[in-house]
Amino acid sequence: MVVGRSDEADDDRRFRALADATRRDIIRRTMTREYSVSELARQYPMSFAAVQKHVAKLEQAGLVTKRREGREQLVRAEVDAVRRVRYLLDQLEAMWVDRIDRMGELLAQEKGDK
Amino acid sequence: MTTPIVEKDIDNATLTVTTEFDAPLEHVWQLFADPRKLEKWWGPPTYPATVHQHEFRPGGKVVYSMTGPEGDTHYGVWNVIAVDAPNSFEVEDAFADESGSPNPELPANVMRYEFTEADGRTRMRTVARYASPEALQQVLEMGMEEGMLQAMSQIDGVLAEIAAA
Numbered sequence: 001m002v003v004g005r006s007d008e009a010d011d012d013r014r015f016r017a018l019a020d021a022t023r024r025d026i027i028r029r030t031m032t033r034e035y036s037v038s039e040l041a042r043q044y045p046m047s048f049a050a051v052q053k054h055v056a057k058l059e060q061a062g063l064v065t066k067r068r069e070g071r072e073q074l075v076r077a078e079v080d081a082v083r084r085v086r087y088l089l090d091q092l093e094a095m096w097v098d099r100i101d102r103m104g105e106l107l108a109q110e111k112g113d114k
Numbered sequence: 115m116t117t118p119i120v121e122k123d124i125d126n127a128t129l130t131v132t133t134e135f136d137a138p139l140e141h142v143w144q145l146f147a148d149p150r151k152l153e154k155w156w157g158p159p160t161y162p163a164t165v166h167q168h169e170f171r172p173g174g175k176v177v178y179s180m181t182g183p184e185g186d187t188h189y190g191v192w193n194v195i196a197v198d199a200p201n202s203f204e205v206e207d208a209f210a211d212e213s214g215s216p217n218p219e220l221p222a223n224v225m226r227y228e229f230t231e232a233d234g235r236t237r238m239r240t241v242a243r244y245a246s247p248e249a250l251q252q253v254l255e256m257g258m259e260e261g262m263l264q265a266m267s268q269i270d271g272v273l274a275e276i277a278a279a
Contacts, residue, residue: 015251088254093120095158096131096240100118102155103145107137 221249
Protein backbone atom coordinates (compact mmCIF):
# COMPACT_ATOMS: atom_id res chain seq x y z
CA MET A 1 0.00 0.00 0.00
CA VAL A 2 1.42 3.35 -1.00
CA VAL A 3 0.50 6.28 1.16
CA GLY A 4 -0.05 9.59 -0.57
CA ARG A 5 0.59 13.05 0.79
CA SER A 6 -3.01 13.66 1.80
CA ASP A 7 -3.13 10.41 3.77
CA GLU A 8 -0.04 11.55 5.57
CA ALA A 9 -1.55 14.89 6.48
CA ASP A 10 -4.59 13.02 7.78
CA ASP A 11 -2.42 10.68 9.83
CA ASP A 12 -0.56 13.63 11.23
CA ARG A 13 -3.81 15.21 12.42
CA ARG A 14 -4.96 11.90 13.82
CA PHE A 15 -1.87 11.24 15.86
CA ARG A 16 -1.84 14.81 17.10
CA ALA A 17 -5.47 14.46 18.13
CA LEU A 18 -4.59 11.22 19.90
CA ALA A 19 -1.73 12.82 21.81
CA ASP A 20 -4.03 13.56 24.74
CA ALA A 21 -5.39 11.20 27.38
CA THR A 22 -8.91 12.70 27.48
CA ARG A 23 -9.28 12.52 23.71
CA ARG A 24 -8.10 8.92 23.66
CA ASP A 25 -10.65 8.13 26.34
CA ILE A 26 -13.40 9.81 24.30
CA ILE A 27 -12.44 7.55 21.37
CA ARG A 28 -12.50 4.46 23.56
CA ARG A 29 -15.97 5.27 24.86
CA THR A 30 -17.50 6.27 21.53
CA MET A 31 -16.19 3.14 19.81
CA THR A 32 -18.89 1.12 21.58
CA ARG A 33 -21.84 3.53 21.36
CA GLU A 34 -22.89 7.12 20.78
CA TYR A 35 -22.32 9.53 23.65
CA SER A 36 -23.77 13.00 23.94
CA VAL A 37 -21.27 15.78 24.59
CA SER A 38 -22.91 16.51 27.95
CA GLU A 39 -22.68 12.85 28.91
CA LEU A 40 -18.98 12.89 28.00
CA ALA A 41 -18.49 16.11 29.95
CA ARG A 42 -19.66 14.36 33.12
CA GLN A 43 -16.85 11.80 32.79
CA TYR A 44 -14.01 14.26 33.17
CA PRO A 45 -13.04 16.83 35.77
CA MET A 46 -13.28 19.72 33.33
CA SER A 47 -15.81 22.15 31.94
CA PHE A 48 -18.35 21.33 29.26
CA ALA A 49 -16.59 23.82 26.99
CA ALA A 50 -13.26 22.07 27.46
CA VAL A 51 -14.75 18.69 26.57
CA GLN A 52 -16.48 20.26 23.60
CA LYS A 53 -13.10 21.53 22.42
CA HIS A 54 -11.61 18.04 22.67
CA VAL A 55 -14.49 16.63 20.65
CA ALA A 56 -13.94 19.34 18.02
CA LYS A 57 -10.26 18.37 17.70
CA LEU A 58 -11.21 14.74 17.23
CA GLU A 59 -13.82 15.73 14.68
CA GLN A 60 -11.29 17.81 12.70
CA ALA A 61 -8.99 14.81 12.64
CA GLY A 62 -11.82 12.67 11.32
CA LEU A 63 -11.64 10.35 14.31
CA VAL A 64 -15.22 11.04 15.44
CA THR A 65 -18.40 12.34 13.83
CA LYS A 66 -21.07 14.44 15.50
CA ARG A 67 -24.78 14.59 14.81
CA ARG A 68 -27.48 16.67 16.37
CA GLU A 69 -30.55 15.13 17.95
CA GLY A 70 -32.84 17.66 19.57
CA ARG A 71 -30.74 19.65 22.00
CA GLU A 72 -28.05 16.99 22.18
CA GLN A 73 -24.93 16.55 20.09
CA LEU A 74 -24.13 12.87 19.73
CA VAL A 75 -20.55 11.73 19.19
CA ARG A 76 -19.39 8.49 17.64
CA ALA A 77 -15.90 7.22 16.77
CA GLU A 78 -15.07 6.80 13.08
CA VAL A 79 -14.04 3.19 13.11
CA ASP A 80 -12.13 3.31 9.79
CA ALA A 81 -9.97 6.23 10.89
CA VAL A 82 -9.20 4.60 14.22
CA ARG A 83 -8.43 1.39 12.38
CA ARG A 84 -5.95 3.21 10.14
CA VAL A 85 -4.00 4.32 13.22
CA ARG A 86 -4.07 0.74 14.41
CA TYR A 87 -2.84 -0.44 11.02
CA LEU A 88 0.21 1.80 11.27
CA LEU A 89 0.95 0.45 14.72
CA ASP A 90 0.53 -3.10 13.45
CA GLN A 91 3.17 -2.39 10.80
CA LEU A 92 5.56 -1.37 13.54
CA GLU A 93 4.74 -4.54 15.43
CA ALA A 94 5.50 -6.56 12.29
CA MET A 95 8.92 -4.91 12.03
CA TRP A 96 9.83 -6.03 15.54
CA VAL A 97 8.43 -9.51 15.15
CA ASP A 98 10.42 -9.94 11.90
CA ARG A 99 13.59 -8.82 13.65
CA ILE A 100 13.04 -11.37 16.38
CA ASP A 101 12.42 -14.05 13.74
CA ARG A 102 15.78 -13.25 12.18
CA MET A 103 17.49 -13.36 15.57
CA GLY A 104 15.93 -16.76 16.20
CA GLU A 105 17.19 -17.98 12.80
CA LEU A 106 20.74 -16.86 13.56
CA LEU A 107 20.72 -18.52 16.97
CA ALA A 108 19.38 -21.75 15.48
CA GLN A 109 22.15 -21.74 12.85
CA GLU A 110 24.77 -21.30 15.56
CA LYS A 111 23.37 -24.24 17.44
CA GLY A 112 23.49 -26.33 14.26
CA ASP A 113 27.15 -25.39 13.61
CA LYS A 114 28.29 -26.92 16.88
CA MET B 115 11.57 -19.82 19.90
CA THR B 116 8.27 -18.67 21.36
CA THR B 117 5.96 -16.26 19.56
CA PRO B 118 6.84 -12.71 20.57
CA ILE B 119 4.31 -10.82 22.67
CA VAL B 120 3.95 -7.22 21.52
CA GLU B 121 2.26 -4.57 23.64
CA LYS B 122 1.52 -1.27 21.90
CA ASP B 123 0.85 1.64 24.21
CA ILE B 124 -0.12 4.71 22.22
CA ASP B 125 -0.65 6.71 25.44
CA ASN B 126 3.04 6.53 26.16
CA ALA B 127 4.23 5.99 22.57
CA THR B 128 5.83 2.79 23.78
CA LEU B 129 6.21 -0.64 22.25
CA THR B 130 7.16 -3.59 24.47
CA VAL B 131 8.23 -6.88 22.91
CA THR B 132 8.82 -10.00 24.97
CA THR B 133 10.12 -13.27 23.58
CA GLU B 134 12.15 -16.32 24.52
CA PHE B 135 14.96 -17.88 22.49
CA ASP B 136 16.06 -21.49 22.65
CA ALA B 137 19.67 -20.39 23.14
CA PRO B 138 21.97 -19.49 26.03
CA LEU B 139 22.19 -15.87 27.12
CA GLU B 140 25.76 -15.48 25.84
CA HIS B 141 24.67 -16.32 22.28
CA VAL B 142 21.80 -13.84 22.42
CA TRP B 143 24.08 -11.14 23.81
CA GLN B 144 26.49 -11.69 20.90
CA LEU B 145 23.71 -10.74 18.46
CA PHE B 146 24.26 -7.19 19.74
CA ALA B 147 27.87 -7.23 20.91
CA ASP B 148 29.23 -8.63 17.63
CA PRO B 149 28.71 -6.13 14.78
CA ARG B 150 28.83 -8.89 12.11
CA LYS B 151 25.95 -10.64 13.87
CA LEU B 152 24.02 -7.45 14.53
CA GLU B 153 23.94 -6.55 10.84
CA LYS B 154 22.53 -9.96 9.97
CA TRP B 155 19.24 -9.37 11.76
CA TRP B 156 18.77 -5.61 12.24
CA GLY B 157 17.61 -4.84 8.68
CA PRO B 158 15.05 -6.80 6.67
CA PRO B 159 16.27 -8.79 3.63
CA THR B 160 15.11 -5.94 1.37
CA TYR B 161 17.02 -3.37 3.45
CA PRO B 162 20.13 -5.18 4.70
CA ALA B 163 22.11 -3.41 7.38
CA THR B 164 25.85 -2.70 7.53
CA VAL B 165 27.45 -1.72 10.83
CA HIS B 166 30.21 0.86 10.27
CA GLN B 167 31.17 1.74 13.81
CA HIS B 168 30.51 -0.32 16.92
CA GLU B 169 31.36 1.09 20.34
CA PHE B 170 29.12 -0.99 22.54
CA ARG B 171 29.77 0.84 25.82
CA PRO B 172 28.16 3.76 27.66
CA GLY B 173 28.82 6.97 25.73
CA GLY B 174 29.78 4.99 22.60
CA LYS B 175 28.17 5.01 19.17
CA VAL B 176 26.98 2.25 16.90
CA VAL B 177 26.65 3.61 13.35
CA TYR B 178 24.79 1.58 10.75
CA SER B 179 23.25 1.98 7.33
CA MET B 180 20.49 0.15 5.51
CA THR B 181 20.42 -0.06 1.71
CA GLY B 182 17.21 -0.59 -0.21
CA PRO B 183 16.48 -2.32 -3.50
CA GLU B 184 16.97 0.93 -5.44
CA GLY B 185 20.32 1.64 -3.86
CA ASP B 186 18.82 4.11 -1.40
CA THR B 187 20.88 4.19 1.77
CA HIS B 188 19.61 5.31 5.18
CA TYR B 189 21.96 5.88 8.10
CA GLY B 190 21.17 5.40 11.74
CA VAL B 191 23.02 5.61 15.00
CA TRP B 192 22.69 4.12 18.45
CA ASN B 193 23.90 6.47 21.11
CA VAL B 194 24.75 3.99 23.83
CA ILE B 195 23.34 5.07 27.20
CA ALA B 196 24.03 2.05 29.43
CA VAL B 197 25.50 -1.45 29.09
CA ASP B 198 25.38 -4.11 31.79
CA ALA B 199 26.76 -7.15 29.95
CA PRO B 200 25.11 -9.58 29.46
CA ASN B 201 21.96 -8.54 31.35
CA SER B 202 20.74 -5.32 29.78
CA PHE B 203 21.55 -2.30 27.68
CA GLU B 204 19.91 0.93 26.67
CA VAL B 205 20.49 2.97 23.52
CA GLU B 206 18.92 5.90 21.74
CA ASP B 207 18.25 4.90 18.14
CA ALA B 208 18.22 7.92 15.81
CA PHE B 209 18.28 8.73 12.11
CA ALA B 210 21.73 10.01 11.17
CA ASP B 211 24.04 11.13 8.37
CA GLU B 212 27.05 9.17 7.04
CA SER B 213 29.23 10.35 9.91
CA GLY B 214 26.75 9.05 12.47
CA SER B 215 25.58 12.50 13.59
CA PRO B 216 21.94 12.23 14.62
CA ASN B 217 19.39 14.15 12.58
CA PRO B 218 17.65 16.39 15.14
CA GLU B 219 14.62 16.87 12.87
CA LEU B 220 13.64 13.22 12.98
CA PRO B 221 12.33 11.46 16.05
CA ALA B 222 14.61 9.13 17.98
CA ASN B 223 13.48 6.31 20.21
CA VAL B 224 15.06 4.92 23.35
CA MET B 225 15.37 1.13 23.31
CA ARG B 226 16.02 -0.88 26.41
CA TYR B 227 16.83 -4.59 26.14
CA GLU B 228 16.73 -6.93 29.14
CA PHE B 229 17.81 -10.57 29.17
CA THR B 230 17.34 -13.39 31.64
CA GLU B 231 18.45 -16.99 31.26
CA ALA B 232 16.71 -20.07 32.60
CA ASP B 233 17.40 -23.71 31.69
CA GLY B 234 19.53 -22.78 28.69
CA ARG B 235 16.81 -20.54 27.27
CA THR B 236 16.92 -16.76 27.16
CA ARG B 237 14.04 -14.42 27.72
CA MET B 238 14.36 -11.01 26.04
CA ARG B 239 12.28 -7.96 26.84
CA THR B 240 12.58 -4.92 24.60
CA VAL B 241 11.00 -1.56 25.30
CA ALA B 242 11.07 1.07 22.53
CA ARG B 243 9.91 4.49 23.65
CA TYR B 244 9.23 7.51 21.41
CA ALA B 245 9.00 11.09 22.63
CA SER B 246 5.31 11.43 21.74
CA PRO B 247 2.55 9.80 19.70
CA GLU B 248 3.38 12.29 16.93
CA ALA B 249 7.01 11.19 16.89
CA LEU B 250 5.87 7.61 16.58
CA GLN B 251 3.53 8.56 13.75
CA GLN B 252 6.34 10.33 11.88
CA VAL B 253 8.52 7.24 12.03
CA LEU B 254 5.68 5.04 10.85
CA GLU B 255 5.03 7.33 7.87
CA MET B 256 8.69 7.29 6.87
CA GLY B 257 8.77 3.54 7.02
CA MET B 258 5.73 3.41 4.77
CA GLU B 259 7.25 5.85 2.32
CA GLU B 260 10.47 3.95 2.02
CA GLY B 261 8.57 0.75 1.53
CA MET B 262 10.47 -0.72 4.44
CA LEU B 263 7.59 -1.69 6.66
CA GLN B 264 5.45 -3.21 3.97
CA ALA B 265 8.42 -5.20 2.70
CA MET B 266 8.78 -6.55 6.20
CA SER B 267 5.29 -7.86 6.39
CA GLN B 268 5.78 -9.58 3.03
CA ILE B 269 8.80 -11.56 4.12
CA ASP B 270 6.84 -13.68 6.58
CA GLY B 271 6.32 -16.32 3.91
CA VAL B 272 9.98 -16.31 2.94
CA LEU B 273 11.04 -16.79 6.55
CA ALA B 274 8.61 -19.65 6.98
CA GLU B 275 10.16 -21.39 3.96
CA ILE B 276 13.66 -20.98 5.38
CA ALA B 277 12.52 -22.34 8.72
CA ALA B 278 10.90 -25.36 7.05
CA ALA B 279 13.91 -26.15 4.83
